[in-house]
Amino acid sequence: MKKLTIKFLGLALLATAVFVSCSDDDPVTPPTPDVDEVIANLESGVMNGTLEEDYTLSASMAYDLSGSFIVADGATLTIPAGTNIVAEAGGTDVYLAVLMGGKIEINGTASSPVIMSSPNANPGDWGGLTICGRATTTAGANSEAEVGGFIYGGDDDADNSGTVTYLVIKGTGAQINEESQYNGVSCYALGSGTTMNNIAVINGSDDGIEFFGGTVSVTNMFLQNNEDDAIDWTEGWSGTVNNAYVEHTIEGFSTVIEGDKDNNNPKINNLTAVSTTGGTALQFKKESGMTITGLSLSGYATTIDMKDDGPLANVIIDGEEADPTKSYNAPATVDPTQWTWIDAELAEIVELNGNIDSDVTLDASKTYRLTGSYIVQDGASLTIPAGTKIHADNGGTDVYIAVLMGGQIFINGTETDPVVIASDLSQPGDWGGLTICGKATTTAGENAEAEVGGFIYGGTDDTDNSGSVTNLVIRGTGAQINEESQYNGVSLYSVGSGTTFENLAIFDGSDDGIEFFGGTATVTNIYVENCEDDAIDWTEGWSGGITNTYVSHTIAGFSTVFEGDKDNNNPVFTNVTAISTVDGTGLQFKKESGATITNLHMEGYAIDLDMKDGGALSNVQIDGADPDVTLMDGETSKYTLNSGKDADAIDISGWTWINGEL
Secondary structure, eight states, X not given: XXXXXXXXXXXXXXXXXXXXXXXXXXXXXXXXXXXXHHHHHHHTTEEEEEEOSOEEOOTTSEEEEEXXXXXXXXXXXXXXXXOEEEEOSOGGGOEEEXXXXXXXXEEOOSSSOEXXXXXXXXXXXXXXXXXXXXXXXXTOTTEEOTTTTXXXXXXXXXXXXXXXXXXXXXXXXXXXSSSOBOOSEEEESOOXXXXXXXXXXXXXXXXXXXXXXXXXXXXXXEEEOOSSEEEEEETTOOOEEEEEEEEEOSTTOOEEEEEOSSOOOOEEEEEEEEESSOOEEEEEOTTOOEEEXXXXXXXXXXXXXXTTOOOGGGEEETTEEOOTTOOOOOSOSOOGGGOTTOOSOOOOEEEEXXXXXSOEEOOTTSEEEEEEEEEEOTTOEEEEETTOEEEEOSOGGGOEXXXXXXXXXXXXXXXXXXXXXXXXXXXXXXXXXXXXXXXSOOTTOTTEEOTTTTOEEOOSOTTOOOXXXXXXXXXXXXXXXXXXXXXXXXEEXXXXXXXXXXXXXXXXXXXXXXXXXXXXXXXXXXXXXXXXXXXXXXXXXXXXXXXXXXXXXXSTTOOEEEEEOSSOOOOEEEEEEEEESSOOEEEEEOTTOOEEEEEEEEESOSEEEEETTOOOGGGEEETTBOOOEEEOTTOSSEEEESSSOBSOOOOOTTOGGGGOOO
């Protein structure tokens, strides 16, 4: 009872003191209880420090993330739908982290997502969201994270670190050191009990999301313009991603996917990735791999990169071993326009296919996909401005551009901004190339039927005008039609002299670079590299010519530099340079075909001249005379040129347009 007496005595003295010191004019102020500083900051809209108890933010308040905000072991941070967290652009000093044993409950909705962003959403502004769990990782239990030095990893693969749903993060990726950066979302050993769905990471200077071991799965991810990997994992992550859309419109990123170290075979069901700037899609380091079902890639120059020569069998795509020669540009498997919670503008990818019945002009600021046959009809025109890039699907003979008799095409590239039409991987035979049909004369007669497409061509107007093609780069053509026929890079059927062709570059075709079927068309400046049949081919009495021809052969097995066939209407070539590092045949003339050639530089070919069907050597004029030749030993039609092939090579250092790529 002694303690009780003292307590009552103290209360009595306190009451007396209060009574004595107060008057009617002095209000009584009750003592203020101590309030945790972190909680006090939260009450005023500031997130900073370590949260040691459960707390729920208010969606009606905008929060300033002014430093590191850490959810400690045993505490839970709840973020309701519609909450807006503005992260100061403080680099590595500004981030949100959940430690092992802590939880985060992000409860956004489709109509009211949770937003975390720096004011300007610039890459690298802040450190993003990091969550640490107790699931397994090949780094071992109680490992130290590369970001923040946080501890993660255990033996509970069903560990629950909370819920992240309908979250949009922007402007992350702050640089820690030369080797490490924060990601948009970093998942350290998160367990399968953690719920993650509907997450968007936009404009990060490192990865969009990275998994460090763990078993967590994610449904519905949107990853746009993250400058390193969109989806990255290491340390034996074994979860699943259902529905991911990745978009790259800024040059210099790393990959869509990067898997590293041990392979615990994570899975992705439905991945659509779109690039307007080339780049690499899927990269696997060391023994890493995965299983992907429903893959759609568009615009990537490299689809599969086994960086450390790991086995392709570790990567299964749509039930088969990964194939780096495939473009995987199947129709999109994820449509982000249905995800209304995304606060981002999608790149506009315009599909080209079908018939053009009126005048059409493309827009160089847009990205185009040639997904089928795109045919300019009689009376219509197609205009393609400088700098336009058209990605041709790897669709073989179903994918091509054709201009019918009476139609016109105007390809208006410039030397600094050529028009580029190419398949993503630019593999020979990926697509069908460009075909133009005109009304000039051909020995096949009027209204002949082309071997490609069955198009009709040929008439009586040798000055016919099918438009103009300037500064054009074509890659990956030559799709196989049948055993006898293939598409060429450029096929000109009875095209007249009124049509302009200047500065054409044709790379990596599985058939000819350019072929003339009759007509009177002329070309100025053409570059042909590694087309697997003839670089320049003609037949049916073509009577035009080419000024400045440069041919490069570095892959064995091609046919010829020139192949002339059938009737000889004496096309004229001025300045021809052809260089081979793999032997082969230079000039071949079938039946009675021939040509007039001035200033020929040809080196590296095992056979200089082949009059295949015994045509007269006089049909071929080199520098104004019959060829000066020696018949090769044991041959009846193949010759070595004794002279006439040593003119100065064309200087193509100024042909900048040939470097155009998607």
